[in-house]
Amino acid sequence: MRRTGQLGLGIAVTGPVHGLLGAAGIAAQPSAATGYGPLVDDPNGMLALPEGFSYRVVTQAGKTRLYSEHASPGIHDGAAAFPAPDGNVLVVLNHEVRGGPDDGGAVPHLRGYTWREDAGGGCTVVKTTPDGELIWETVALAGTSTNCAGGVTPWGTWLTCEETDKDGHGYVFEVDPVDLQANRDPQPIKALGRFVHEACCVDPDTLTIYLTEDTSNPYGTVYRWTPPTGFRGRSGALKALDVDAGELAAMAATDQAGNLVDDLDQGDTVGTSYTVEWVPIADRDAGQGSVRSIDGITRARKLEGAWWADHEGAPGAYLVSSFSDSHHGQIWHYDPAASTLTLTTVFAVEADGETVEAPDNIVAAPFGGLIVSTDGDGDDHLAGVADDGTAYPIARSQMGSEFTGPTFSPDGKVLFAGIQQPGVLLAITGPWQPDRPPGGTSAQRPFETDSTPTRSAR
Template sequence: MSATRRQVLAGSGAVGAAIAFTGTVSELFAGTADAHGPGPGRDGYGPLVPDPEGLLDLPRGFRYTVLSREGEPMRSGEGPVPSNHDGMAAFPGSPGSPGSPGPGPGRDGVRLVRNHENRLDDKIRVPAVPGLTYDPVALGGCTTLVVDGRGRVRDEHVAIAGTSTNCAGGTTPWHTWLTCEETEFRAGEEGYEKDHGFIFEVDPYDPRRTGAVPLTAMGRFQHEAIAIDPRTGTVYETEDAFEEPFGLFYRFHPEKPLGGRGSLRAGGTLEAMRVPGVPDLSVVQEPGTEFDGITWVPVPDPLARETAIRFQDFGKGGITHAQKLEGCYWGGRCVYFVSSYAKRDEGSAADHYGQVWRYDPARRRLTLVIAFGPDTDLEKPGEEPDNIALAPGGGLMVCEDGEGAQHVFGLSRRGTVYPVARNRQLIESDDGPGFGEFAGVTFSPDGRTMYVNCYEPGTTFAVTGPWRG
């Protein structure tokens, strides 16, 4: 049964701020367990307390540590910390180590692999390191932070370089990171020496074992995020295209499913989702709406040699598009993905302030689970959900990427929306001062530390506190 809820986030730093959504929230947590306690209280963790340092507002009882800031020297000596901190994942400090209870992120620590969404005009590039650089002209890539059991950064180094516009990605069951290029420039365009728009695999323990090899069979398009079915190895991929026609939702069947590090290089089949009778997901407005008989159409040219995939001919019935397809995760027996927003004046068939969709592969069923908004005050949080992550205490963490104040929100099983963090770092732009978005929210293997990036100025935070409630 669907329920309508509207939560008012009261208190310091969130007075009068509201978020509205409709849908059956419990569906978002299918197959997850409250292994680390009951999670937050009925009203979350309480109001946000203004940070005297002007960096990050948190609820009372929580504290943050700045692990890394753009422009500071990396401990590896390879150069300064690059700009534009985006998607990120936390891995055990050593291979095969699940982490252990203690005051920090487990006795073996944590390794954070962090994307840098650098384009050709960005200020601090990912340093080009021999053996780890795909295209020496491109400025994006990933860096790895090695954090010890006490939460101290012991190393910070380049994991891959020479890629472009590394936005989000996702983890594999064999503990590597798939970093996604959110661009589709070809060699010769904008000065690039190689084609871009690929996924690359990054080993958090030894990046030279994965190198800088594009996983070409997984498609060349404006990638955003991925999630892998741990039973079959099927990879689901979102596309955040910037203009009409908008992106597609894909699945990739590997030739060597669940084959471990490097297996995705063996190739496979790329397909795009077709919802019968629905060319644009934005027209679906009512949570709980279901579509059975979802079909998957082979992509004619995954490398997009002549034509971008979303423009290609998918035959009778066409293909289904959606604006701003972003976060993606696997939960229970289903894959969930986010459409951050849709706007008619940008080419979508209808307007919305954010959707969360669920696809059930066994039933071939697609369901609109959550619809955000409408919220007409851009100073109020709650529109344009972006990166999402499951929290070990039984909640969903959502990074906001809209206008005005920028928050990390929690969403509990009971449907309560509560603030977890607010960015206090002002940035200047052509439109005047504003706040940088959050990205890359993730948790340590022991569930005791939340890591999150501020996109600009590039900052990586570790947040500790009473996560168990």
């Protein structure tokens, strides 16, 4: 630990982990209101918010410092917040650096935490107080490329996705926010395939993982990984699997007439529903060409965020298709029990004087509904989406760059979000709907004690 520059972050012991998906991992409930009113411009030129809301800067590329004394890296993207054993908050933060370790915003290559020497992407863990004040930031993963979004696991870790399949990259890696030692000797999770990964979400009952792909020539698709018999979710278990463990399959949606839906863009009406089957991937490490090039599957341009939450009482995977209808965007919900994919939200939306479009990262809100970050041709927003599909603005970026990685603190009081360029992590507070407890009305089922390891924190 002395050689890695992470000595002295402190040690605490925690027992079985319960509810580590946090408030954002609980089933989305109908929102009690649709919006907080007009956004007020920030005199500091960073973040326009509704009256009564405020923000603080948590980390800023090149200005705040890592525990190793390096400058904080930049190019922020996907993120997730977890409870620290001492009552504080741990935010795992992706850095979508596409170049090498000398590029601007690159994650420092700390010994023991670096996969390859040719890449500048990775993840940091940011520790804050419950109200979002910075305590420290440290490297958890380096030497990966184009770390875009990802997903939380029911056992309390973060899956970070490489949004590239060039030069032998294109994998998912697991990051443990509590036990930093578990992140040493990083290895790709080859069972989840090598492709242009965007985001993923995990069914907490079956441990099935749903993954999105953001690319073209041809467009990407949605994948489902079914774990092998006997697989138990715990930190480090995924990277120990063989490349052919479980089954990786691509989505094939059909309309009511039984015709294959080639492109999700053809669905334009809320409530449109397709039947889904899954086509197995034989060459999941892409040794013979891109895995998405197989025939008979459904594709979309810019498949983005993924999050596990209820829709009308049915648990399933929310999936974002960002470029439909000239980059206005859609949100779909896949119900595995019914094997159906249903269109729940269509953008663009005009509300409170703002145009909300081009959804990207997504998270379920503790007070109900969803929160999305947007990345379009106009203004970029954080937006809420009520359970009936109505969208409304929560924040507007005044920094000329997209929002990334919305995630709520475990108590549901702080919304963390990034501005990608050059890289700023913000903590937003305000009068979130007080009539609903964090997580809405039903709790995420915790894992049984014997499936969750006891872990140490740094």
